Amino acid sequence: HQKKTHHLLTMADGTVANATKADAACDHNKVVSLTRSEAKGQISSDLHKRHESLFHPRLPEEKVMAIEKLGINTTDKIFLEFEEPFWSSECNSIQFVWEDEAESESLTYPEELWYKKICSFDVLYPPERYGHVLSGWICGEEALIMEKCDDETVAETCTEMLRKFTGNPNIPKPRRILRSSWGSNPNFRGSYSYTQVGSSGADVEKLAKPLPYAESSKTTPMQVMFSGEATHRKYYSTTHGAVLSGQREAAHLIEMYQDLLQCRS
DSSP: OEEEEEEEEEOTTSOEEEEEEEEEEETTEEEEEEEESSOOOOOOTTHHHHHHHHOSSOOOHHHHHHHHHEEEEOEEEEEEEESSOOSOTTOOEEEOOOGGGTTOOOSSOOGGGGGGGOOEEEEOSOHHHHOEEEEEEEETHHHHHHHHSOHHHHHHHHHHHHHHHHTOTTOOOOSEEEEOOTTTOTTTSSSEEEEOTTOOHHHHHHHHOOBSOOSSTTSSOOOBOOOSGGGOTTTTTSHHHHHHHHHHHHHHHHHHHHHHHHHHO
16 A cells, blocks of 8 residues: 655745655565656755755755855856957967955955956857857856846946956957856856865765665665765766766666566566
8 A cells, every 4th residue: 555645845946846755565665756746946056055945854964064064156157259359360368467466365356346356368269160259257256246247237347358458448349248147046056066175075975875875775765866066076066077976866766766676576
Protein backbone atom coordinates (compact mmCIF):
# COMPACT_ATOMS: atom_id res chain seq x y z
CA HIS A 1 0.00 0.00 0.00
CA GLN A 2 0.99 3.62 -0.30
CA LYS A 3 0.97 6.30 2.35
CA LYS A 4 0.81 9.85 1.03
CA THR A 5 2.10 12.84 2.93
CA HIS A 6 1.89 16.45 1.83
CA HIS A 7 4.70 18.97 1.97
CA LEU A 8 5.28 22.56 0.93
CA LEU A 9 8.10 23.43 -1.45
CA THR A 10 9.39 27.01 -1.39
CA MET A 11 10.75 28.01 -4.79
CA ALA A 12 13.68 30.35 -5.49
CA ASP A 13 11.30 33.17 -6.39
CA GLY A 14 9.52 32.88 -3.05
CA THR A 15 6.41 31.07 -4.28
CA VAL A 16 5.17 28.00 -2.43
CA ALA A 17 3.99 24.82 -4.18
CA ASN A 18 2.19 21.77 -2.84
CA ALA A 19 4.10 18.50 -3.02
CA THR A 20 3.00 14.93 -2.42
CA LYS A 21 5.40 12.23 -1.27
CA ALA A 22 4.20 8.67 -1.76
CA ASP A 23 5.96 5.95 0.23
CA ALA A 24 5.56 2.43 -1.12
CA ALA A 25 6.81 -0.56 0.84
CA CYS A 26 9.40 -2.70 -0.93
CA ASP A 27 11.15 -5.15 1.40
CA HIS A 28 13.41 -2.98 3.56
CA ASN A 29 13.43 -0.14 1.07
CA LYS A 30 10.95 2.58 0.24
CA VAL A 31 10.08 3.81 -3.21
CA VAL A 32 9.77 7.58 -2.90
CA SER A 33 8.18 9.70 -5.58
CA LEU A 34 7.80 13.45 -5.31
CA THR A 35 5.35 15.28 -7.49
CA ARG A 36 4.44 18.97 -7.61
CA SER A 37 1.74 20.79 -9.50
CA GLU A 38 3.10 24.32 -9.76
CA ALA A 39 6.76 25.19 -9.35
CA LYS A 40 9.21 27.49 -11.04
CA GLY A 41 12.65 28.92 -10.42
CA GLN A 42 15.82 27.19 -9.33
CA ILE A 43 18.32 27.04 -6.50
CA SER A 44 21.65 28.57 -7.43
CA SER A 45 24.34 30.72 -5.87
CA ASP A 46 21.59 32.53 -3.94
CA LEU A 47 21.29 29.37 -1.83
CA HIS A 48 23.81 30.61 0.75
CA LYS A 49 21.62 33.62 1.52
CA ARG A 50 18.17 32.03 1.44
CA HIS A 51 18.50 28.40 2.47
CA GLU A 52 16.57 28.94 5.71
CA SER A 53 13.49 30.12 3.80
CA LEU A 54 13.86 27.66 0.89
CA PHE A 55 13.97 24.44 2.90
CA HIS A 56 11.35 23.15 5.35
CA PRO A 57 12.35 21.36 7.50
CA ARG A 58 15.74 23.03 7.96
CA LEU A 59 18.79 21.50 6.31
CA PRO A 60 21.17 19.41 8.46
CA GLU A 61 23.79 21.46 10.32
CA GLU A 62 26.67 20.03 8.25
CA LYS A 63 24.97 21.21 5.06
CA VAL A 64 24.17 24.62 6.56
CA MET A 65 27.80 25.16 7.58
CA ALA A 66 29.02 24.22 4.10
CA ILE A 67 26.58 26.72 2.55
CA GLU A 68 27.54 29.50 4.97
CA LYS A 69 31.24 29.04 4.14
CA LEU A 70 30.55 29.29 0.42
CA GLY A 71 31.94 32.41 -1.23
CA ILE A 72 29.70 34.03 -3.86
CA ASN A 73 30.38 37.19 -5.82
CA THR A 74 29.11 39.07 -8.86
CA THR A 75 31.10 39.44 -12.06
CA ASP A 76 29.47 41.07 -15.08
CA LYS A 77 30.44 41.65 -18.69
CA ILE A 78 29.79 44.81 -20.67
CA PHE A 79 29.80 44.59 -24.49
CA LEU A 80 30.02 47.77 -26.56
CA GLU A 81 29.35 47.55 -30.31
CA PHE A 82 30.54 50.37 -32.59
CA GLU A 83 29.74 51.23 -36.19
CA GLU A 84 33.46 51.40 -36.97
CA PRO A 85 36.53 50.63 -34.84
CA PHE A 86 38.32 53.64 -33.36
CA TRP A 87 41.24 51.37 -32.37
CA SER A 88 44.04 50.18 -34.66
CA SER A 89 44.19 46.69 -36.14
CA GLU A 90 47.14 45.92 -33.81
CA CYS A 91 45.18 46.80 -30.68
CA ASN A 92 44.02 43.87 -28.55
CA SER A 93 43.04 45.64 -25.35
CA ILE A 94 42.62 49.07 -23.77
CA GLN A 95 43.80 49.05 -20.14
CA PHE A 96 42.74 51.53 -17.44
CA VAL A 97 45.21 52.49 -14.69
CA TRP A 98 44.23 55.26 -12.26
CA GLU A 99 47.18 57.26 -10.89
CA ASP A 100 45.37 58.40 -7.73
CA GLU A 101 45.03 54.85 -6.34
CA ALA A 102 48.62 54.15 -5.29
CA GLU A 103 48.00 55.03 -1.63
CA SER A 104 44.41 53.81 -1.44
CA GLU A 105 43.66 51.17 1.21
CA SER A 106 40.02 50.64 0.24
CA LEU A 107 38.99 47.67 -1.88
CA THR A 108 35.78 49.34 -3.06
CA TYR A 109 34.85 52.64 -4.67
CA PRO A 110 32.14 55.16 -3.80
CA GLU A 111 28.92 54.48 -5.73
CA GLU A 112 29.45 57.37 -8.14
CA LEU A 113 32.88 55.95 -9.09
CA TRP A 114 31.69 52.41 -9.86
CA TYR A 115 33.22 52.60 -13.34
CA LYS A 116 36.75 52.57 -11.88
CA LYS A 117 36.33 48.84 -11.25
CA ILE A 118 36.40 48.26 -15.04
CA CYS A 119 40.07 47.45 -15.58
CA SER A 120 40.02 47.11 -19.37
CA PHE A 121 38.09 46.62 -22.59
CA ASP A 122 39.26 43.79 -24.86
CA VAL A 123 38.73 43.66 -28.60
CA LEU A 124 36.65 40.68 -29.73
CA TYR A 125 38.18 38.80 -32.65
CA PRO A 126 37.54 38.13 -35.44
CA PRO A 127 35.51 41.23 -36.39
CA GLU A 128 34.06 39.28 -39.32
CA ARG A 129 32.20 37.22 -36.75
CA TYR A 130 31.54 39.64 -33.90
CA GLY A 131 31.60 43.05 -35.57
CA HIS A 132 33.43 45.93 -33.91
CA VAL A 133 32.92 44.99 -30.27
CA LEU A 134 34.75 45.74 -27.02
CA SER A 135 34.28 43.49 -23.99
CA GLY A 136 34.80 44.75 -20.43
CA TRP A 137 34.61 43.11 -17.00
CA ILE A 138 33.38 44.51 -13.70
CA CYS A 139 33.03 42.70 -10.37
CA GLY A 140 32.12 43.08 -6.73
CA GLU A 141 29.92 45.79 -5.22
CA GLU A 142 30.61 48.02 -8.20
CA ALA A 143 29.05 45.44 -10.52
CA LEU A 144 25.85 45.58 -8.47
CA ILE A 145 25.83 49.39 -8.76
CA MET A 146 26.34 49.13 -12.53
CA GLU A 147 23.36 46.78 -12.77
CA LYS A 148 21.12 49.46 -11.24
CA CYS A 149 22.05 51.95 -14.00
CA ASP A 150 20.21 52.06 -17.32
CA ASP A 151 21.90 51.20 -20.63
CA GLU A 152 22.23 54.86 -21.62
CA THR A 153 24.14 55.73 -18.44
CA VAL A 154 26.50 52.75 -18.72
CA ALA A 155 27.17 53.41 -22.41
CA GLU A 156 27.86 57.11 -21.78
CA THR A 157 30.13 56.38 -18.80
CA CYS A 158 32.17 53.79 -20.68
CA THR A 159 32.50 56.09 -23.69
CA GLU A 160 33.85 58.90 -21.48
CA MET A 161 36.40 56.48 -20.00
CA LEU A 162 37.56 55.45 -23.46
CA ARG A 163 37.88 59.08 -24.54
CA LYS A 164 39.85 59.96 -21.41
CA PHE A 165 42.35 57.11 -21.59
CA THR A 166 42.90 57.17 -25.36
CA GLY A 167 43.06 60.95 -25.58
CA ASN A 168 40.56 60.82 -28.43
CA PRO A 169 37.56 63.10 -27.70
CA ASN A 170 35.87 62.06 -30.94
CA ILE A 171 35.11 58.47 -29.98
CA PRO A 172 31.38 58.02 -30.68
CA LYS A 173 28.96 56.36 -28.33
CA PRO A 174 28.42 52.67 -29.12
CA ARG A 175 25.47 51.88 -31.32
CA ARG A 176 24.52 49.02 -29.03
CA ILE A 177 25.29 47.83 -25.51
CA LEU A 178 24.80 44.37 -24.04
CA ARG A 179 25.57 43.56 -20.41
CA SER A 180 24.91 40.84 -17.86
CA SER A 181 23.17 41.36 -14.53
CA TRP A 182 23.88 38.22 -12.52
CA GLY A 183 23.70 39.95 -9.16
CA SER A 184 20.18 41.32 -9.55
CA ASN A 185 18.76 38.30 -11.39
CA PRO A 186 16.32 36.75 -8.86
CA ASN A 187 17.17 33.23 -10.04
CA PHE A 188 20.92 33.60 -9.45
CA ARG A 189 21.88 36.57 -7.20
CA GLY A 190 25.51 36.17 -8.17
CA SER A 191 27.83 34.87 -10.87
CA TYR A 192 29.72 31.92 -9.41
CA SER A 193 31.29 30.56 -6.26
CA TYR A 194 34.83 30.69 -4.93
CA THR A 195 36.72 29.11 -2.02
CA GLN A 196 37.01 31.89 0.54
CA VAL A 197 39.18 32.09 3.66
CA GLY A 198 38.00 29.51 6.18
CA SER A 199 36.53 27.13 3.60
CA SER A 200 38.02 24.15 1.79
CA GLY A 201 37.34 21.50 -0.81
CA ALA A 202 35.82 19.34 1.93
CA ASP A 203 33.02 21.90 2.28
CA VAL A 204 32.31 21.60 -1.44
CA GLU A 205 31.95 17.84 -1.05
CA LYS A 206 29.57 18.29 1.89
CA LEU A 207 27.48 20.69 -0.16
CA ALA A 208 27.23 18.13 -2.98
CA LYS A 209 25.95 15.28 -0.79
CA PRO A 210 22.29 14.32 -1.39
CA LEU A 211 19.74 14.16 1.40
CA PRO A 212 19.39 11.74 3.01
CA TYR A 213 23.00 10.68 2.44
CA ALA A 214 24.19 7.08 2.33
CA GLU A 215 27.30 5.39 0.95
CA SER A 216 25.14 3.12 -1.22
CA SER A 217 22.03 3.96 -3.21
CA LYS A 218 20.61 0.60 -2.11
CA THR A 219 19.53 2.19 1.18
CA THR A 220 17.20 5.15 1.67
CA PRO A 221 16.25 6.79 -1.66
CA MET A 222 17.60 10.30 -2.17
CA GLN A 223 14.99 13.03 -1.81
CA VAL A 224 17.01 16.25 -2.22
CA MET A 225 19.97 16.46 -4.59
CA PHE A 226 22.44 19.28 -5.14
CA SER A 227 24.18 20.29 -8.35
CA GLY A 228 25.75 23.40 -9.83
CA GLU A 229 29.31 24.63 -10.21
CA ALA A 230 29.55 25.33 -6.46
CA THR A 231 29.23 21.57 -5.80
CA HIS A 232 32.14 20.51 -8.03
CA ARG A 233 35.39 20.31 -6.07
CA LYS A 234 37.72 20.64 -9.05
CA TYR A 235 35.82 22.80 -11.55
CA TYR A 236 33.88 25.20 -9.32
CA SER A 237 33.36 28.68 -10.83
CA THR A 238 33.05 27.21 -14.33
CA THR A 239 30.28 26.30 -16.76
CA HIS A 240 31.72 22.85 -17.37
CA GLY A 241 31.76 22.31 -13.60
CA ALA A 242 28.02 22.98 -13.56
CA VAL A 243 27.46 20.59 -16.47
CA LEU A 244 29.55 17.84 -14.88
CA SER A 245 27.71 18.22 -11.57
CA GLY A 246 24.39 17.78 -13.37
CA GLN A 247 25.68 14.63 -15.05
CA ARG A 248 26.89 13.38 -11.66
CA GLU A 249 23.45 13.74 -10.08
CA ALA A 250 21.77 12.21 -13.13
CA ALA A 251 24.04 9.18 -12.70
CA HIS A 252 23.02 8.99 -9.02
CA LEU A 253 19.35 8.98 -10.01
CA ILE A 254 19.88 6.27 -12.62
CA GLU A 255 21.69 4.10 -10.08
CA MET A 256 18.98 4.64 -7.48
CA TYR A 257 16.09 3.78 -9.81
CA GLN A 258 17.92 0.72 -11.13
CA ASP A 259 18.25 -0.53 -7.55
CA LEU A 260 14.58 0.18 -6.88
CA LEU A 261 13.52 -1.71 -10.02
CA GLN A 262 15.61 -4.70 -8.92
CA CYS A 263 13.89 -4.46 -5.55
CA ARG A 264 10.48 -4.73 -7.22
CA SER A 265 11.41 -7.70 -9.41
